Amino acid sequence: MNFNVKIWRQRNAKAKGHFETYHIDDIESDASFLEMLDILNEKLIREGIDPVSFDHDCREGICGACSLYIDGRAHGPDDHVTTCQLFMRHFKDGATITVEPWRSSAFPVIKDLVVDRRAYDKILQAGGFISVRTGAAQDANNILIGHDTAEESMDAAACIGCGACVATCKNGSAMLFVAARVSSLALLPQGKVEAAKRARAMVAKMDELGFGNCTNTRACELECPKGISVAHIARLNREFLKAKFSE
Amino acid sequence: MADKLISKIPDGPLSEKWTKRKSEIHLVSPNNKRKLEIIVVGTGLGGASAAASLGELGYNVKVFCISDSPRRAHSIAAQGGINAAKNYQNDNDSIYRLFYDTIKGGDYRAREANVYRLAEVSAAIIDQCVAQGIPFAREYGGYLANRSFGGVQVSRTFYARGQTGQQLLLGAYASLNKEIAAGTVKSYPRHEMLDLVVINGEAKGIIARNLVTGQLERFGAHAVVIATGGYGNTYFLSTNAMNSNGSAAMQCYRKGAYFANPCFAQIHPTCIPVHGDQQCKLTLMSESLRNDGRIWVPKKIEDVEKLRKHQIKASQIPEEDRDYYLERRYPAFGNLVPRDVASRAAKERCDAGFGVNETGKAVFLDFSDAIRRLGHQKVAERYGNLFEMYEKITASSPWEEPMMIYPAIHYTMGGIWVDYDLQTTIPGLYAIGEANFSDHGGNRLGASALMQGLADGYFVIPVTIGDYLSHKFAEPKTDINAPEFAVAEKAVQARIDRLFSIKGTETVDSLHKELGHIMWEYVGMARDEEGLKTAITKIKELRERFYKDVKVPGTQFEFNQELEKALRLEDFFDIGELMAYDALNRRESCGGHFRIESQTEEGEAKRDDANFMYVAAWEYKGEGKEPELHKENLKYEFIEVKTRNYKD
Numbered sequence: 077m078n079f080n081v082k083i084w085r086q087r088n089a090k091a092k093g094h095f096e097t098y099h100i101d102d103i104e105s106d107a108s109f110l111e112m113l114d115i116l117n118e119k120l121i122r123e124g125i126d127p128v129s130f131d132h133d134c135r136e137g138i139c140g141a142c143s144l145y146i147d148g149r150a151h152g153p154d155d156h157v158t159t160c161q162l163f164m165r166h167f168k169d170g171a172t173i174t175v176e177p178w179r180s181s182a183f184p185v186i187k188d189l190v191v192d193r194r195a196y197d198k199i200l201q202a203g204g205f206i207s208v209r210t211g212a213a214q215d216a217n218n219i220l221i222g223h224d225t226a227e228e229s230m231d232a233a234a235c236i237g238c239g240a241c242v243a244t245c246k247n248g249s250a251m252l253f254v255a256a257r258v259s260s261l262a263l264l265p266q267g268k269v270e271a272a273k274r275a276r277a278m279v280a281k282m283d284e285l286g287f288g289n290c291t292n293t294r295a296c297e298l299e300c301p302k303g304i305s306v307a308h309i310a311r312l313n314r315e316f317l318k319a320k321f322s323e
Numbered sequence: 324m325a326d327k328l329i330s331k332i333p334d335g336p337l338s339e340k341w342t343k344r345k346s347e348i349h350l351v352s353p354n355n356k357r358k359l360e361i362i363v364v365g366t367g368l369g370g371a372s373a374a375a376s377l378g379e380l381g382y383n384v385k386v387f388c389i390s391d392s393p394r395r396a397h398s399i400a401a402q403g404g405i406n407a408a409k410n411y412q413n414d415n416d417s418i419y420r421l422f423y424d425t426i427k428g429g430d431y432r433a434r435e436a437n438v439y440r441l442a443e444v445s446a447a448i449i450d451q452c453v454a455q456g457i458p459f460a461r462e463y464g465g466y467l468a469n470r471s472f473g474g475v476q477v478s479r480t481f482y483a484r485g486q487t488g489q490q491l492l493l494g495a496y497a498s499l500n501k502e503i504a505a506g507t508v509k510s511y512p513r514h515e516m517l518d519l520v521v522i523n524g525e526a527k528g529i530i531a532r533n534l535v536t537g538q539l540e541r542f543g544a545h546a547v548v549i550a551t552g553g554y555g556n557t558y559f560l561s562t563n564a565m566n567s568n569g570s571a572a573m574q575c576y577r578k579g580a581y582f583a584n585p586c587f588a589q590i591h592p593t594c595i596p597v598h599g600d601q602q603c604k605l606t607l608m609s610e611s612l613r614n615d616g617r618i619w620v621p622k623k624i625e626d627v628e629k630l631r632k633h634q635i636k637a638s639q640i641p642e643e644d645r646d647y648y649l650e651r652r653y654p655a656f657g658n659l660v661p662r663d664v665a666s667r668a669a670k671e672r673c674d675a676g677f678g679v680n681e682t683g684k685a686v687f688l689d690f691s692d693a694i695r696r697l698g699h700q701k702v703a704e705r706y707g708n709l710f711e712m713y714e715k716i717t718a719s720s721p722w723e724e725p726m727m728i729y730p731a732i733h734y735t736m737g738g739i740w741v742d743y744d745l746q747t748t749i750p751g752l753y754a755i756g757e758a759n760f761s762d763h764g765g766n767r768l769g770a771s772a773l774m775q776g777l778a779d780g781y782f783v784i785p786v787t788i789g790d791y792l793s794h795k796f797a798e799p800k801t802d803i804n805a806p807e808f809a810v811a812e813k814a815v816q817a818r819i820d821r822l823f824s825i826k827g828t829e830t831v832d833s834l835h836k837e838l839g840h841i842m843w844e845y846v847g848m849a850r851d852e853e854g855l856k857t858a859i860t861k862i863k864e865l866r867e868r869f870y871k872d873v874k875v876p877g878t879q880f881e882f883n884q885e886l887e888k889a890l891r892l893e894d895f896f897d898i899g900e901l902m903a904y905d906a907l908n909r910r911e912s913c914g915g916h917f918r919i920e921s922q923t924e925e926g927e928a929k930r931d932d933a934n935f936m937y938v939a940a941w942e943y944k945g946e947g948k949e950p951e952l953h954k955e956n957l958k959y960e961f962i963e964v965k966t967r968n969y970k971d
Contacts, residue, residue: 088881106598106718114603114832121830121876121885129884131391133564135604138489139395161715186535187882194512197392201504205497206456210376210781213447213454217411220465221458229458230483233490237394260458267456 077103077164080172081116083128086185089192093185097172105165109152110135110142112164130189135160137301140236143243144189145176150240150299158238158301178243182250182286195285196237196253203277204257206267225263232260234302241296241304247288251309252296254278259308262315272322275315327581328940328955331742332436337961338418341440344743345786349793356381359792360544360800362529364516364571366393368488368773369756370550371495372780378502380785382792385542386499387511387531389566389887394496397552397564398776401488402609403472404480405452405773407445412469416477418442423962424475425771428661429736429764430914430930431964432584432938434957436743437761444782445774449481451781455494459483472610472769480770485609485708491773495780514540515887516571517815519547519578519752520808526752527801530811534887537880539815541808543801546751546788549575550780553735553757555588557895557902558847559839561732562594562607566887572739572758573894576901580747581940581953583740583760585898586906589767589915590848591733592665595716596685603832605731606716608688609709610769613658613665615693615702616726619645620677620686630679637679637687637725648672652925656969663766663915663928664969666730670848671926673729680727689725730848734772736763736915737905740940740955744787745779748940751791755779760938765914819879822889827872831888834869838862838892838899846903851919855907859900863947866896901941904950911935932964 078101086093100116107115110132117127133141142159146152152162167173175189183191221229235256242250258275261267267274290309297306333340333347351359359382363374366388374386388396408421421442426433449467453459459481460468469478483490502508513534520528520543528543554569555561576582593608621627622644629635649668650657660668669686672678679685694702699722703710710721717727739747739754741761746753756776763771802808845858869892877883912921912928913935921929938955 104599104601107601111601111603115601118830118832121874122828124876126876127885129882133390133395133566134397134400135565136400136606138486139390139397139399139564141390141395157715163716163718165718190882192535193391197394197500197503197510197512200497201500203504205501206454207501208451208454208498209379210372210451210498210785211447213450216409216449216453216459217466219453221461222465223461223463226458226461229456230486230490233458233483233493234486236489237392261456264456264458266454 077105077167077169079103079112079167079170082172082174083189084176085128085188088187089184103164105163107164108135108160109144109146109162109164110160128189129187132160137161138236140238143178143191143238143240145178145243147174150178150243151301156301156303158236178239180242180248182248183239183242193239195287196239196250198285199250199254199278199281200257202281203270203274206261207270219265221264229260229263232256232263232304232308235304236302238301240299240301242287244295244299245288246293246295247291249290250282250287251290251312252300252304252306254282255308255312256304258315259311262311271315272319275312276319279316327748328740328953329742330434330955331744332434333743337435337439340436341443348786348790351789351793351796353381355796357383358796359383360385361546361548361788362542362544363387363548363550364529365396365550365552365758366496366499367396367398367550367552367756368492368495368776369758369780370548371396371492371499372777373548373550373755373784374508375495375498375502376781376785377788378505378507381507384502384508385511385544386508387514387516389513389515389534391512393499393510393512394493396492397567398492398773399489400564401773402485402607403611404470404482404487404770405448405491406472406479406770407449407481407774408442408479409446409449411467412478414477416479420477421445421479425762425768426764426962427965427967428766428768430766430967431764431932431936431959432587432913432957433762433764435959435961440783441762441775441778444778447782448774448777452491452494455497457483457490457494475768488773491777495777516574517890518811519574520811521578521749522801522805522807525750528803528808530808530815535882537878537883539812541803541812543803543808545792545795545798545801546753548784548788549739549752549754549758550756551758553738554898555732555735557838557898558732558842559835560597560602560605562591562605565604568891568894569898570891570894573897575739575747575749575752575754577943578749579943580749580752581740581942582737582901583938583940584737584905585902585941586846586909586916587736587765587914588732588902589662589734589736590666590730591662592669592730593688593728594731595713596680596727596729597682607731607733608713608726608728610662612688612706612709615697615705616658616688616690617647617692618649618658618669618686618688619647620672620679622646624676627677627679631681637689638691638723646672646677653969655971660969661766663917667848667917669730685727685729687725688728690721691725694722734767736760736765736767740938744790745784746787746791753784753788755784765916818890818893819886822873822875822886823879825870825873825875827874829868829872830874831885831892834865834873835888835892835895837865838895841865842899842902846899846906849917849919850906852907855903858903862896862900862903869896901950905939905941908939908952909935930966
């Protein structure tokens with residue numbers, strides 16, 4: 077298959093970016109999107125052009141590193157997959173494909189398609205944990221958790237922290253990301269003790285870091301590669317209100 | 324210098340060794356812990372859990388990772404589960420049984436005392452993880468659920484869907500975040516260690532490259548913990564993440580840390596085959612599939628040819644023309660033989676010309692019998708998500724046609740040599756998790772990698788490192804202006820300058836791919852003396868070509884992924900060579916290491932306990948020189964050494 081790939085090039089955080097279009101031939105339809113970029117980079121290096129930088133690692137859809145905005149959609153045209161699990165057979169032969177980094181003021185560009193997502197770490201550092209010390213735990217079966225509750229908690233815990241929700245949201249809100257963590261822990265007895273405090277601290281940090289507000293457009297849910305439900309945002313709001321009332 | 328290999332295994336009965344060692348270890352008081360600095364390199368299960376636990380104890384911890392966040396470490400991709408001797412199923416599991424299975428699974432090349440300790444702390448790992456809020460699978464009564472894995476007869480594996488590694492890592496990462504917030508741990512993402520700094524024979528710091536600015540930075544400490552995982556990517560194609568590398572381990576090796584059993588690499592039988600030469604990463608399909616899937620290739624070479632030309636489909640080949648070769652060769656275990664055995668058998672059939680895809684490197688994993696026997700719904704419950712994942716990648720449905728699978732490099736049992744305290748041959752330098760060699764011998768059992776990473780990080784290193792640091796609290800902070808830091812930084816700078824000065828024509832990846840071909844061909848599933856010698860020569864030639872003709876674009880002082888890869892490839896050459904030397908020396912077949920010269924009449928692996936029941940620890944002797952072998956003899960006092968048999 078042959079493609080024209082229109083890619084955002086930006087030397088560093090301070091430089092001005094622009095699009096460049098590259099032509100690429102002989103791509104197998106079974107190649108993944110990132111393999112196509114690998115091949116393009118090999119070609120660019122041979123031609124003396126600086127290769128395109130992009131984040132990637134596990135290439136199995138679980139590490140959350142890959143983060144490309146392809147033809148106007150986070151992680152591209154296939155539903156519920158990360159960029160690394162997107163395959164070239166989803167594109168028309170000869171198509172022009174536009175590739176951009178996540179666009180969000182909270183995720184500044186480092187180079188080309190690579191962005192700085194440390195804001196996510198900072199939100200989790202504000203309270204996305206249960207305060208238990210190593211060695212302090214009781215026997216695991218002393219905490220009983222219903223099958224369905226554990227499954228619901230797991231649904232939220234499946235978040236890979238890629239940032240697609242922020243990149244998709246017109247307000248650049250991180251509510252789905254925050255809600256996934258808050259909800260996953262608040263559902264479990266171990267996590268309930270700090271639930272309200274956690275919700276308040278994480279939301280405050282999110283606001284401080286320049287993420288936008290949630291206006292319930294639900295776009296994040298549609299583009300989340302792990303299909304995390306906006307129902308978790310409702311749970312976050314409940315915890316947040318509880319925290320407000322207890323103040 | 325053989326006296327460096329002091330394993331420090333405590334005396335006394337197996338079950339009392341860890342307790343005894345803990346009671347001997349000197350403590351560091353809380354006010355002194357504040358004065359002590361520890362560097363942890365890597366944030367997978369081992370590194371994240373160690374950094375968090377050391378921070379909780381009050382040490383000053385600096386933690387480094389190459390990704391944009393500690394949460395991306397490759398532990399995140401582990402699917403199946405984590406073993407623990409809880410005996411929640413009342414199936415007569417015990418610490419001893421987990422210990423026994425692990426030693427036997429490792430083909431009697433792991434240390435008894437280390438493995439027993441691993442089994443001993445396994446239960447506490449599950450307690451810790453549940454307390455952190457990890458949503459393990461539950462029964463309807465609210466109790467924890469278990470499942471079974473290869474090589475064992477009990478159900479002791481805890482799991483969170485097919486994402487156990489992810490959930491455990493997010494737990495350790497959460498603990499790490501808690502400590503970062505508390506100020507005991509400082510995190511350095513997008514930083515890559517490029518050298519170890521040794522002062523007066525002791526590990527005192529690292530040189531790291533800030534991957535965003537490209538600057539070299541110096542970091543000092545009273546001790547350094549390496550938790551950077553395995554070196555499977557030496558083979559270019561593996562199930563490891565793209566950025567997984569063995570560089571930190573090689574830097575330690577070149578600074579004097581011995582490297583143990585490098586030739587022990589695990590080749591996992593059920594991976595999605597290579598689809599062409601544009602590929603750079605292989606995907607694992609869970610071992611659990613072999614519970615119900617049947618592995619076969621055609622009996623007739625004509626059918627193979629038709630399959631390759633897409634003239635027939637697998638489902639059209641009649642039953643009598645199929646060779647279920649695992650069931651044929653290993654009637655007692657059938658499709659559920661251990662990973663190393665299943666992998667070699669697939670290679671044997673493909674080498675004989677029966678590979679079922681265009682590349683000739685694939686066999687069928689067929690569920691049609693299971694679908695007939697159990698019904699669609701039952702099979703979907705068990706494997707639905709895996710079928711979906713397979714179809715997403717290959718665009719072929721396992722409901723209609725059998726899966727195609729082939730073995731791929733998955734894990735490395737070898738690693739930096741450590742004593743019972745997980746300290747390397749350099750005082751003050753520790754290695755944990757997959758980065759060390761200590762617990763899996765010649766072959767690792769499923770669901771044991773997660774167990775080891777967390778055992779080392781949560782429960783072993785926080786205790787044992789205190790023994791070393793208890794003598795160090797009076798020492799001032801390491802001065803990063805010491806001449807040893809300057810020398811190390813200069814050497815790293817020279818390495819980088821050299822790479823940019825070559826200005827050749829070949830890309831890093833194309834040369835890495837060639838290294839991968841050499842490794843897979845000569846240091847892969849079947850090895851012999853001639854091939855291993857060829858590998859050593861070919862790697863040397865390739866390294867020379869690399870230094871003559873590699874092309875590293877861009878500059879040092881920017882985000883430059885090609886430079887990162889070039890630096891790692893330099894180290895992969897060294898690892899590849901070291902693996903070949905070790906494989907050449909080990910003239911026996913054992914676990915994942917199969918020497919063609921050492922097999923039974925039926926073609927099965929033949930271990931040689933009389934001559935090779937030892938850990939091979941290699942000492943670096945300088946660039947281009949043959950490494951020196953040191954032997955740590957293995958003594959089995961509490962377990963009877965047997966031959967593995969899967970036929971009857």
